[in-house]
Amino acid sequence: MSAAVFRHPNLAAQAARGQSPAVAILPVVDRLRRTLDEENQDIGRRGGVDYAAYTLSKSQGLLELKRLGPALAGRPAGPALRAALEDLRVKLETNRRLLRAQLQAAQAISDIIARAIRDSQSDGTYTARVWLDRDE
DSSP, rough: OOOHHHHSHHHHHHHHHHHTHHHHHHHHHHHHHHHHHHHHHHHTTTTTTHHHHHHHHHHHHHHHHHHHHHHTTTTTOHHHHHHHHHHHHHHHHHHHHHHHHHHHHHHHHHHHHHHHHHHHHHHHHHHHHHHHHHHH
């Protein structure tokens, strides 16, 4: 076993019992899937979303997966792990699309607000609009 296995307490205990390191990754993947489900549902409700908490949870899960990776390298993934990882991939893609839509909406709103502020602070002296209106 590599040293990476023994840096993670769950893997060290499983290695001592002769269990596959793949057993340790399933709970991590399941936590990430639940987190993504919750965040996607919160975004879908169009209410307040605690992005900081979700980001922290997803970052923690990514860190755990990264630490487990070397112990799993070269080992075959069982059907349960393959299915869980595929489901995680789908949930991540859905999350990416929802977050992208949220960011685009926020950008559109900030553009509207910035334009309104600019227009309210200008008397029109230096805008092209005055010259365009005269030509019509």
